Amino acid sequence: QVQLVESGGGVVLPGRSLRLSCAASGFTFSNYAMHWVRQAPGKGLEWVAIMSYDGSYKDYAESVKGRFTISRDNSKNTLYLQMKSLRPEDTAVYYCAREDSASYSYWGQGTLVTVSS
């Protein structure tokens, strides 16, 4: 069965960096575009970034452009999100999600990132 497992979250000071990972299993990872979506505490969902199946295309939400970098290692079935210059407003649960037919068909359980001094 499809599984997505995020890791790497934690508490970090404003201005610091953090790297999230999403380990995929149960499907051919290299065939699918992947996304990061986040949810601030008590708030709605916000799309963060996309990477195409082969890594040739990536895009970001305006709120993270220039600070976050999405990448993937298809040999390790893993998606990454490198986050730099973190701000308190980046505090959220970060989910990775698989794309199917212009939707997010499978989601991980999420990893919490807290940016606070």
Added chain:
Amino acid sequence: QSALTQPASVSGSPGQSITISCTGASSDVGTYNAVSWYQQHPGKAPKLMIYEGSKRPSGVSNRFSGSKSGNTASLTISGLQAEDEADYYCCSYAGSIFGGGTKLTVL
């Protein structure tokens, strides 16, 4: 782009039907048949319920249906059950934007 507009809350009694609306613009909801709906229970990850406006993934109850008219998409849940109580989000793949979410209460 602004978030898609959803009502903050809706409610219904067991067995009844409810509809949640999702209003966007001609550049997203109105042009593309790429609206999806997600159910999220407290503390859990979102779950895909409807994709491409009206299609149900395998395993999703046929009590859930989606439609679209102009710039507004809708999710209808018929035969409400207690376990349907959750937050629901619409999303337009065009523009990568979500609605603000609707809290469904089953009375």
